[in-house]
Amino acid sequence: MSKEIKSVNYGLEKIFEGAEDFLPLLGIDYVEFYVGNAKQAAHFYKSAFGFQSYAYKGLETGSRDTVSYVLKQDKIKLVLTTPLHSGHHINEHLAKHGDGVKVVALWVDDARSAFEETVKRGAKPYMEPVVETDEFGEVVRSGIYTYGETVHLFVERKNYSGTFMPGFVSWETDYNPESTGLKFIDHMVGNVGWGEMNTWVKWYEDVMGFVNFLSFDDKQIHTEYSALMSKVMSNGNGRIKFPINEPAEGKKRSQIEEYLDFYEGPGVQHIAVATDDIISTVSKLRVRGVEFLSHPPEEYYRAVPGRLEEHSHELREDIEVLKSLGIMIDADEEGYLLQIFTKPVEDRPTLFFEIIQRMGAKGFGAGNFKALFESIEREQEKRGTL
Ligand code: FE2
Numbered sequence: 001m002s003k004e005i006k007s008v009n010y011g012l013e014k015i016f017e018g019a020e021d022f023l024p025l026l027g028i029d030y031v032e033f034y035v036g037n038a039k040q041a042a043h044f045y046k047s048a049f050g051f052q053s054y055a056y057k058g059l060e061t062g063s064r065d066t067v068s069y070v071l072k073q074d075k076i077k078l079v080l081t082t083p084l085h086s087g088h089h090i091n092e093h094l095a096k097h098g099d100g101v102k103v104v105a106l107w108v109d110d111a112r113s114a115f116e117e118t119v120k121r122g123a124k125p126y127m128e129p130v131v132e133t134d135e136f137g138e139v140v141r142s143g144i145y146t147y148g149e150t151v152h153l154f155v156e157r158k159n160y161s162g163t164f165m166p167g168f169v170s171w172e173t174d175y176n177p178e179s180t181g182l183k184f185i186d187h188m189v190g191n192v193g194w195g196e197m198n199t200w201v202k203w204y205e206d207v208m209g210f211v212n213f214l215s216f217d218d219k220q221i222h223t224e225y226s227a228l229m230s231k232v233m234s235n236g237n238g239r240i241k242f243p244i245n246e247p248a249e250g251k252k253r254s255q256i257e258e259y260l261d262f263y264e265g266p267g268v269q270h271i272a273v274a275t276d277d278i279i280s281t282v283s284k285l286r287v288r289g290v291e292f293l294s295h296p297p298e299e300y301y302r303a304v305p306g307r308l309e310e311h312s313h314e315l316r317e318d319i320e321v322l323k324s325l326g327i328m329i330d331a332d333e334e335g336y337l338l339q340i341f342t343k344p345v346e347d348r349p350t351l352f353f354e355i356i357q358r359m360g361a362k363g364f365g366a367g368n369f370k371a372l373f374e375s376i377e378r379e380q381e382k383r384g385t386l
Contacts, residue, residue, distance in 0.1 A: 335360015
């Protein structure tokens with residue numbers, strides 16, 4: 001466990017005591033990916049990750065330009081969108097970035113106020129408030145740009161009782177693979193360019209009212225070859241956490257640089273999803289073909305009891321089982337956490353997923369960074385991008 005992070009201020013409630021939150025966020029509403037073939041991507045997320053069919057729009061529902069499949073697993077909603085003809089503007093996004101996350105949608109009570117308050121504070125508008133209605137009521141959405149071409153949409157659905165939102169129908173299918181136990185999005189990480197981390201930290205502070213509650217510098221996050229810097233931004237109620245990474249100088253090319261090269265700019269690097277039984281979840285994901293980074297070495301697991309210090313007696317899971325699945329373990333002063341990282345889920349080495357189970361710990365696995373990055377570097381080596 002890294003000693004440096006012991007100064008972390010976990011008392012977010014205290015920071016916000018008395019301060020009015022001008023952007024109350026209820027949670028992450030959905031994450032929308034622009035993909036080359038939404039039908040096939042939907043099949044992958046159902047089969048491999050255990051998402052369920054939820055909502056659909058396409059030619060059959062009168063959508064002539066795009067098709068979208070909405071998948072759900074507990075509180076997580078993914079939207080997969082593909083344009084239906086060459087002239088559509090989404091093609092430019094796909095040609096430049098490949099498949100990836102376009103929208104991180106935030107659930108709010110008032111999408112008009114969210115737009116007004118953030119734009120007033122310097123956000124670049126993406127979508128003026130739009131009201132969509134059907135027989136189930138109305139959904140109001142508005143949106144602003146964040147890093148790169150990524151956007152935050154504000155989704156107000158308090159006057160809506162339908163499945164997803166107007167324009168979509170419930171998507172019912174005969175093929176419904178079982179859930180893998182994924183519950184909600186724990187955090188979503190953005191990669192930004194050289195020297196841009198603090199610009200985006202300030203943006204989240206000024207425009208969204210977030211606070212920086214945890215920082216890691218290149219002295220903490222490095223291997224023999226590469227380094228990065230990261231700051232974790234959190235909203236007022238602590239439900240939304242967006243770490244922001246930038247590359248740092250090292251002997252070789254860091255994974256952040258590799259991402260920026262292949263995504264051709266800043267974007268979402270990974271989505272961390274929470275489970276309350278990581279052994280069951282990861283066992284299922286492995287059987288279904290989800291590819292994880294290579295197992296940490298034997299020495300990593302031998303060092304675990306020493307690294308966990310006072311938390312080693314709290315560990316309920318058998319280290320041998322965790323080792324057999326390649327799950328990593330870290331602790332901070334409030335407890336421990338278990339985590340594992342997939343290989344990129346796109347053809348380009350860009351977006352990947354993290355599976356995380358928190359047993360009291362509120363950190364991000366700083367004690368695992370070295371083992372994790374060495375594992376990523378082994379993959380970079382194979383790709384010729386280290
Ligand atoms: Fe993470």
